[in-house]
Amino acid sequence: xxxxxxSFYVKDIQFCEKTEFRDGxxxxxxxxxxxLLLCDNRLKDVELDIARPGEETRIIPxxxxxxxxxxASGNSVFPGFLEKPLTVGExxxxxxxGMAIVTCGRIVxxxxxxxxxxxxxxxxxxxxxxxxxxxxxxxxxxxSSYEHEETIRIAGLKAADYIAKSVQDLLPDDIxxxxxxxxxxxxxxxxxxxxxxxxxxxxxQGLLHDTYVYGLDxxxxxxxFIYPTEIMxxxxxxxxxxxxxxxxxxxxxxxxxxxxxxxxxxxxDINFLGVIITNENVTLAxxxxxxxxAVKLAEYMTLDGAIVTEEGFGNPDADLIMLCRKLxxxxxxxxxxxxxxxxxxxxxxxxxxxxxxxxxxxxxxxANELIVLPPMKKIIGLVDAAGIIAGGSQKSLKKxxxxxxxxxxxxxxxxxxxxxxxxxxxx
Numbered sequence: 001x002x003x004x005x006x007s008f009y010v011k012d013i014q015f016c017e018k019t020e021f022r023d024g025x026x027x028x029x030x031x032x033x034x035x036l037l038l039c040d041n042r043l044k045d046v047e048l049d050i051a052r053p054g055e056e057t058r059i060i061p062x063x064x065x066x067x068x069x070x071x072a073s074g075n076s077v078f079p080g081f082l083e084k085p086l087t088v089g090e091x092x093x094x095x096x097x098g099m100a101i102v103t104c105g106r107i108v109x110x111x112x113x114x115x116x117x118x119x120x121x122x123x124x125x126x127x128x129x130x131x132x133x134x135x136x137x138x139x140x141x142x143x144s145s146y147e148h149e150e151t152i153r154i155a156g157l158k159a160a161d162y163i164a165k166s167v168q169d170l171l172p173d174d175i176x177x178x179x180x181x182x183x184x185x186x187x188x189x190x191x192x193x194x195x196x197x198x199x200x201x202x203x204x205q206g207l208l209h210d211t212y213v214y215g216l217d218x219x220x221x222x223x224x225f226i227y228p229t230e231i232m233x234x235x236x237x238x239x240x241x242x243x244x245x246x247x248x249x250x251x252x253x254x255x256x257x258x259x260x261x262x263x264x265x266x267x268x269d270i271n272f273l274g275v276i277i278t279n280e281n282v283t284l285a286x287x288x289x290x291x292x293x294a295v296k297l298a299e300y301m302t303l304d305g306a307i308v309t310e311e312g313f314g315n316p317d318a319d320l321i322m323l324c325r326k327l328x329x330x331x332x333x334x335x336x337x338x339x340x341x342x343x344x345x346x347x348x349x350x351x352x353x354x355x356x357x358x359x360x361x362x363x364x365x366x367a368n369e370l371i372v373l374p375p376m377k378k379i380i381g382l383v384d385a386a387g388i389i390a391g392g393s394q395k396s397l398k399k400x401x402x403x404x405x406x407x408x409x410x411x412x413x414x415x416x417x418x419x420x421x422x423x424x425x426x427x
Contacts, residue, residue, distance in 0.1 A: 003229035006172035061112035070164035077234030080215015089230035113244025113411035223278035223294035339414035375401030
């Protein structure tokens with residue numbers, strides 16, 4: 001599959017009478033977008049706001065972050081939601097870089113997050129550097145928590161599609177091409193390079209811990225091969241409320257840095273054959289089935305190496321280690337990317353499971369590390385959520401508006417696919 005990503009760089013967002021993109025400025029008809037979202041009668045109210053980098057603004061509680069994208073043909077990039085579940089991942093897609101849609105509003109589950117646009121919290125979230133169009137939406141009376149999550153998820157996708165239509169017929173600032181050949185053709189093209197694939201577990205524990213593939217709940221799939229360009233093109237959508245620090249938002253799926261780096265090295269020192277998506281289940285039997293099936297696909301692809309990432313912690317640690325052990329047993333060298341829940345002092349066991357064969361592990365940091373977020377002049381959303389969300393407590397919100405909380409509550413702080421601002425150095 002061959003995909004062209006045509007980028008449009010957004011310099012500012014403004015509310016105006018007409019939605020359009022010109023000279024790097026996105027102008028949004030606020031009322032028109034609100035009315036579009038309120039077509040879903042499960043929503044009681046919707047408000048829009050703008051959060052810019054460097055402003056003293058706090059967004060809380062954050063549900064999802066989405067990058068506006070649209071096919072040059074006019075089709076949506078979210079198959080199974082806004083379009084029929086037709087295969088994506090090829091052709092040209094127009095991308096609005098430097099901005100995002102952020103969904104916010106009354107809390108759905110307790111594992112939602114915070115984005116600070118300045119201060120120490122901003123140093124931990126990659127989304128502090130984006131121009132954020134924030135949707136603050138609340139459900140109508142009687143809407144269940146599952147409908148609430150679905151309604152806000154769909155609202156975010158609708159808004160991203162609405163905004164992306166503003167660049168559908170325009171000439172992009174630049175174009176970057178990604179291509180993955182069929183497996184046997186790729187192997188024959190680079191016979192002397194190690195064959196590498198990305199094993200990509202998707203959060204699927206249920207109870208508001210769900211991810212969607214072409215609109216289908218990932219816990220209903222068996223592991224399967226997927227072209228990397230399909231993921232870039234919106235085939236995977238976040239619908240979960242895992243801890244904010246390591247939740248893979250839809251934006252992160254669209255801009256997965258593991259895929260980007262593997263493409264960059266493809267044909268140079270590795271042969272990147274593609275992605276195996278699997279799921280993170282609850283029961284031992286489900287974990288065994290999914291890991292067996294994923295490793296079977298890796299063996300069929302005659303892989304020499306694999307990168308395995310994670311989403312969430314605790315229960316999913318078992319999936320991560322199970323995949324590692326079985327891949328290594330097949331002679332496939334495996335690298336893991338995860339984060340740690342090692343206690344606020346860093347002295348506790350980092351993962352809930354372990355194996356001697358997991359000897360190449362990249363950490364994204366300790367999610368239990370405590371941080372103090374200073375007061376902000378502007379709050380978008382509901383600051384009281386700081387006492388409820390994972391990583392916080394009833395003592396988190398101080399009288400002066402500051403928040404003492406774990407990194408666990410900061411959106412993207414310890415991303416387990418490396419979409420984070422933290423790094424490590426050896427001296």
